C-alpha cells in the first residue's frame with residue numbers, strides 16, 4: 072500500500088465537472104465517447120417506458136391501488152443508463168426508488184409493484200432477473216452487492232454487481248463498510264449513487280462536507296466518477312467503463328450521478344415544506360427525456376415513426392399494468408407462515424392453523 | 437476415544453466442512469493468520485488457503501452483509517463474530533436481511549450461512565465480553581439459533597448448521613471452550629431442532645442450554661444428597677424448539693426449573709417457562725421457576741460469580757417447588 076504514489080491517488084479523484092455528453096438542450100458536448108445510435112435509441116425507449124410506468128404507478132396510488140410509490144421522475148436517465156450499461160447476467164441491487172431500473176432490466180411491472188402494493192414479498196424472482204429485492208433499510212444492500220461479487224469472482228464468473236444507493240444513504244455505516252470491503256478485496260462492484268439532492272427533506276449538504284460524494288472514493292482507494300445523471304449517454308458511458316474495469320479485474324468504482332427528484336419523496340410527502348418551486352422548475356429544464364429526444368432528433372437518429380411506436384408501446388404497458396395489477400389476487404394469509412424457514416416449524420404450523428380456523432369460523436361463533 | 441476440547445471440536449467441524457464442500461468459506465476478524473482470538477480457526481487458513489479462510493476489515497455489519505451476498509450466489513459463508521457483544525453492529529443486517537431474505541423473496545432466495553459467536557460469561561472478561569444475546573436472535577423470526585453444551589454437540593451441531601438451508605446463529609459457550617470430553621470426531625449427534633435428556637430423573641426437570649447445562653447437571657448431582665432425583669434436558673436448539681421433549685419430561689416429573697445465565701426479563705428462559713406452564717399445567721405440582729442472571733448489565737470479573745446461576749441457586753429453586761404439597 073505504501074508504494075501507491077500521490078499521482079495514483081490523484082487519478083482516483085473525480086473531475087470537477089460531471090461527465091456530460093449532451094447538454095440540457097440536446098447539443099452534443101463532444102462526439103468522442105458518445106454511445107452510438109442503437110444504444111441511445113434503446114435508452115430512449117427505456118426512458119419513455121420508465122416515465123410512463125412512473126406516471127401510471129403514481130395514478131395507481133391516487134386510486135388506492137398502491138400503498139405508496141417513491142417516484143424517480145427526473146432520475147430516469149440514471150436508472151435506465153446504469154442498467155443498460157450492464158450485461159443481463161450482472162446483478163443489480165436496487166432500492167425502493169429504483170423501480171424504473173427493474174423495469175429496464177425486464178422485470179414484469181406488476182411484479183415490480185407487488186411490494187408497494189402492500190404485499191410482504193418482493194414480487195419477482197431475483198434469480199431470473201439477477202436483481203435483488205428492492206431494499207428499504209438504507210445502504211444495507213451495498214454489502215450484499217460486495218458479497219455477490221465476491222462469490223461471482225470465486226466461481227470464476229465475469230459477473231459484476233451494481234448497488235444503487237441514494238445520496239442520504241451514503242452517510243450510513245453500511246455504505247462505508249461496503250466500499251471498504253469491495254476495495255480491500257478488489258471486487259467487481261459498481262457503487263452507483265444517485266444524488267437527487269435530498270434524503271426526504273434533508274439536502275445533501277447536511278450529509279457530507281466532502282466536495283462531492285464521488286470524492287469519498289479516494290478514501291477507499293477506488294476511483295470516483297461524477298456524471299451528469301440527467302444525461303443518459305454519459306451515464307451509459309461512465310457505468311459501462313466502471314463495469315468494464317470491474318470485469319477486467321481492476322476493482323470497484325464509485326459513480327455519483329448528479330440528478331434531481333422532481334416529485335416529492337413519496338406521494339405521502341409534501342416537498343414544498345423544504346424546497347422552493349424555482350428549484351424544481353430549474354431542474355425541469357434539464358429533463359433527461361427531453362434532452363435525449365432533442366439530441367437524437369437533431370442528429371437524425373430518431374424519427375416520428377419510432378417516437379410514435381415507442382409512445383404506443385408505453386401506453387400499452389400502462390394499460391396492461393392497470394388491468395393486471397387491479398386483477399392481481401393477493402396470496403392467501405396462510406402463506407405468511409410458509410417462507411419464514413425452509414420448513415415451517417411446529418409453532419408456525421399451529422399458528423397457520425389458528426389463522427385458518429379463525430377465517431373459516433362461522434359468523435358469531 | 438480421544439480427549440477433545442470444545443474448541444478443538446469446533447475447529448475440526450470447520451476444517452471438515454471446508455474439506456468436504458468447496459462452497460464453504462470461513463472469515464471474520466483475526467480468524468486467518470492468528471486463528472481467532474480463541475484460536476477456534478487455528479490452522480484453517482494455512483491448510484485451506486487464503487481464499488477459504490481469511491481476515492476481513494474490522495466491520496461486523498460488512499462481514500455479515502457480505503455473507504448475505506455470498507449466500508445469495510451459491511457460497512456457504514461461516515462468519516465469526518469476535519465476541520457476542522461485538523455482533524451488535526451487524527444487528528441490522530441480521531434482523532432485516534439474514535432473517536428475512538427467504539420471506540422477502542417468497543422462498544426464492546435462501547441464505548445458507550452461519551454466524552458463530554463466542555457467548556456468555558464466566559471467563560473473567562471485562563465489559564462487553566460476556567453477553568448472552570440469544571433472546572435477540574430467538575425473538576427474530578427467520579433465524580435458527582443453536583447453543584451446544586457438549587463437545588460432541590459443538591462438532592455435530594456446527595456441521596449441521598453449515599449444511600442447514602437457513603441462516604444459523606451458532607452460540608459457542610466461551611467458558612466451555614476448554615472443557616473436554618472423551619469423544620472421537622467426526623461424531624453425529626441429534627439434529628438441529630431436537631432437545632436431549634442428558635440425565636434421567638423422576639422428581640423434577642431442569643431445563644438448560646449452552647453453558648448452563650453443566651450447572652444443571654452439577655445441581656442434579658448435588659440434589660441426590662437432598663433426596664431429589666432430577667432430570668436434565670439440554671435444549672440445544674433454541675429455534676426451532678423441541679417442545680415435545682421438554683413437555684414430555686415436565687409432564688412426567690411434574691416440576692421444572694429453567695436455568696439460563698442471560699438476564700431473566702423477557703428472556704429465552706421466560707419463553708420456556710411460559711411454554712411449560714401452558715402445556716404442562718395439569719401435570720404441574722408447582723409453578724415453573726427460573727434461575728437466570730440478574731437484570732443488570734453483565735457485571736465485572738470480580739463480581740460475575742454473583743450473577744451467574746450456580747448449583748446453590750438452582751437447588752434453592754428446586755427446594756421451592758412446593759414439595760410439601762406433593
Ligand SMILES: Cc1ncc(C[n+]2csc(CCOP(=O)(O)OP(=O)(O)O)c2C)c(N)n1
Nearest residue numbers: 168207208209237238239240267269270271
Ligand atoms: C436505515 C434507514 N433509516 C431511515 C430510513 C427512512 N428513510 C427512507 S428513505 C429515506 C431517505 C433516503 O434518502 P436517499 O438515500 O437520498 O435516497 P432517495 O430517497 O433520495 O432516493 C429515509 C430517511 C430507512 N429506510 N432506512
Ligand SMILES: [Mg+2]
Nearest residue numbers: 237238269270
Ligand atoms: Mg436522495
